[in-house]
Every structure is written in structure tokens, then in C-alpha cells.
Amino acid sequence: xxxxxxxxxxxxxxxxxxxxxxxxxxxxxxxxxxxxxxxxxxxxxxxxxxxxxxxxxxxxxxxxxxxxxxxxxxxxxxxxxxxxxxxxxxxxxxxxxxxxxxxxxxxxxxxxxxxxxxxxxxxxxxxxxxxxxxxxxxxxxxxxxxxxxxxxxxxxxxxxxxxxxxxxxxxxxxxxxxxxxxxxxxxxxxxxxxxxxxxxxxxxxxxxxxxxxxxxxxxxxxxxxxxxxxxxxxxxxxxxxxxxxxxxxxxxxxxxxxxxxxxxxxxxxxxxxxxxxxxxxxxxxxxxxxxxxxxxxxxxxxxxxxxxxxxxxxxxxxxxxxxxxxxxxxxxxxxxxxxxxxxxxxxxxxxxxxxxxxxxxxxxx
Numbered sequence: 001x002x003x004x005x006x007x008x009x010x011x012x013x014x015x016x017x018x019x020x021x022x023x024x025x026x027x028x029x030x031x032x033x034x035x036x037x038x039x040x041x042x043x044x045x046x047x048x049x050x051x052x053x054x055x056x057x058x059x060x061x062x063x064x065x066x067x068x069x070x071x072x073x074x075x076x077x078x079x080x081x082x083x084x085x086x087x088x089x090x091x092x093x094x095x096x097x098x099x100x101x102x103x104x105x106x107x108x109x110x111x112x113x114x115x116x117x118x119x120x121x122x123x124x125x126x127x128x129x130x131x132x133x134x135x136x137x138x139x140x141x142x143x144x145x146x147x148x149x150x151x152x153x154x155x156x157x158x159x160x161x162x163x164x165x166x167x168x169x170x171x172x173x174x175x176x177x178x179x180x181x182x183x184x185x186x187x188x189x190x191x192x193x194x195x196x197x198x199x200x201x202x203x204x205x206x207x208x209x210x211x212x213x214x215x216x217x218x219x220x221x222x223x224x225x226x227x228x229x230x231x232x233x234x235x236x237x238x239x240x241x242x243x244x245x246x247x248x249x250x251x252x253x254x255x256x257x258x259x260x261x262x263x264x265x266x267x268x269x270x271x272x273x274x275x276x277x278x279x280x281x282x283x284x285x286x287x288x289x290x291x292x293x294x295x296x297x298x299x300x301x302x303x304x305x306x307x308x309x310x311x312x313x314x315x316x317x318x319x320x321x322x323x324x325x326x327x328x329x330x331x332x333x334x335x336x337x338x339x340x341x342x343x344x345x346x347x348x349x350x351x352x353x354x355x356x357x358x359x360x361x362x363x364x365x
Contacts, residue, residue: 017135030095030342031060034174035067036213037165037243041223043072043117043142044237048135049150052077053126053141054084054198055115056224058167058213061100061206069220070205072117073228078103078192080132083124085186086110091171093343094350102193111169112177117141118156122179125156140224201228218242219323247314266338267313268306271345274299298355302348313337 035058043053043233056072062112075084087101088111096097099111107124118126118140127136135150136143143151169175179187192201208231211220226235320333 029060029062030092030097030339030346031067032095032346034091034096034171035060035089035167036246037217038113038115038167039069039223039239039243040165040241041072041239044074044224044226044235045142045144046136046148047172047226047235049148050076052084052134053117053119054101055086055117055119056220057087057101057115058089059087059202059206061212068206068208069213069216069223070202071211071220071222071231072115072224073201074226075195075198075228077134078195081105081129083107083129085287086113086115086119087270088113089168091168091174093347095343095346096168096171096337100193102191103195104186104189104191106182106186106189108189109179109183112175113167114163114165116163116347120156121175121290122180123182145238156351167243189211197228204229204231213246218244218246266334266341268310268341269307270345271341274302295355298351300350305344305348309340313340 032067038056038058041056046053051074054073054075057070058067060066061068077083082105085102085104085108088099089096090111091097102108103111110119110121112121112173113119114121118124118137125137126141127134128133130150133150135152136148137156138145138151138153139155145151166173166175169177186353205222208222209215211222216239219239221238222231222236222287223239224237225231230236280291316333316337320330325333
């Protein structure tokens, strides 16, 4: 999963850097349980002019079935006038979906998550562009005026913001926020995917076992860095404390459905055939038959849902081919199909588990 997601990210980044086409933020993965609260930490000093603060966030490693912390860091804007919209997690149809961050001329919707340091749930109050120079708001960012002279002071009052360190939108205990009209406008801007340094930063975080939620319990030893992928030295900031209690499920497991050959499933036809449990044998024929009928009915309905989704995706493929769509548009469609297949499979697994819990105990031997 992570290899495919990383490959798509690189291709998308190359595309948007060479063509003035609007690219919207995409959902890349979903997880059955929510991320930990955001840790409490200080912002490292800005290393120089033109750097934009990108807040830390919890990402998901499907291979290890665990969240890991991607430290906040300062990143040079890819273009003059561009700002960072942070990634965010949102609850939808029983799972948590991850929405990728992106660069653009306006800050878009990021779930209402209060990341701090200028990101207070809506927009960005940490600085602004003035022609070809970025000016920093010293009231909410850590700036050394010896190195950076483009500064101003503007007090940010957040009467409608509750700082509770919740890291996701919607669902049980989640943030109740919806996109504003300004956020809708930002959706149609020209976007740039995370720059290569940000991808390296994320990969370095993924490979650091200390940043996994199961190891640090929501208090990462590297919460923020002055520069991307530099996790050692005096510019590294550790979390002061966890943003709240976090107890990962004992049976975390990966969230990505796999095909028969072990690769991530993109379409329903890629999924392996249903594995039916052995018929019940309690000695009560009527009871066994009733349970078997419930099981057969469930599998028949799930098979119909697979076929229906496959037909819908086939139609979208045909439509895309008829429109002579670009490679980036096809990749976006495949990512959407993968998400649809993943959500359907997770729903089916949950249904199967509920039916199996009602299975009568076997006949003693």
C-alpha cells in the first residue's frame, strides 16, 4: 500500500509541477480506529526567510498496522505565494479517512483540526505573502528577527476554537467542522503535492520506531524539527506531553484489503473469493439450518455489492477512456476506486464478524 501511495504521490507531484492543471487533495487510506490526540510541543525557530510551517500529524503505516508521528517542520514554499494546507483525518461510513495535504495559493479545509502555530482550525494566521516575500506573524510563530526581518505582530483571538488536541474530524469525539465558502474556493485552485523533501521527511518518520504510537503512547520523542528529515541535533523538539490518553487496539492489523497475490486491491475483482466458515454442527438441525441461511444470505448480498461496484468502476473507466483523460486524472480515478473497494471490504468483514459471533457452538466430541 505505502509503495503505491508513494508512487502516486511522486507522479502527481511531477505532473503538477509541469502543468497548470488543478489537482485536488485525495483520500489515500482509511483505518478502522482513530489517531491519537495531537501531542503538546513547542515550535522550533524558523531557519530562514521563505520557510512555511507545516504542522506535525499522525500518519498510518499499513504494513505495521500502527499510527506514527510525522514531526512538524519548516519547509520552503515550492512557489512564491503558495501556502500549505495540512493533511487531516475524517470519519466517514465507519472508518477514518486520511486526506493528503497540499500547496496552493489559499489554505483549504483541513478538518477544523487545531494544529496550532497559525493553524487554528480554519485558514492560516501564521503569516502572509506580500509580493515575493513572506511575512511572519510573531505572535503565533517562533521567529528570530536576526535571521528573518519580514515580521509583524497581529494578535489572534480564537473565541470559537476549543483546544482539546483532537486530531480528527467527525465521528465519536471528533471535531464538528464543515468546509466554509472560502475552503470551497480553495478546492479549485492549482495545487502542488508535497515536495520531495516532505516525502523524505515522512519516510524518515515511518522508519523511526520511536515515532510509532504503540511505542510512544502519543508523546513522540521527536515532535518537531527545524528542517525536514533532520531528527537529531539541537533543533529537534520533543513533545512535552501527550495530548490525551491513547490505547491502541490490541489487534490493530493492517487496514488495506489485499488481492489474491498479496498486492493492494484496487477493484472488487482484485479481491480474493469469500472464505466461508465450516457449516455449524450443534446437533440442532433447525438451529444449524437457520444460521446457514443467514450466512448464505449475507454472502449473496456481499457478492452482489461487489459486482455492482465493479460495474460502476468499469463504466468510469470507459468514460475516462472516451474523454482522452490525462495520466494524472486516471491516477486520481484509481485512487478513488481503491478507496471505494477498501471501504466496501471493511464493511463486509465487519458484517461477517457480526454473523460469526452469532454462530452456535459446535457439538461436543
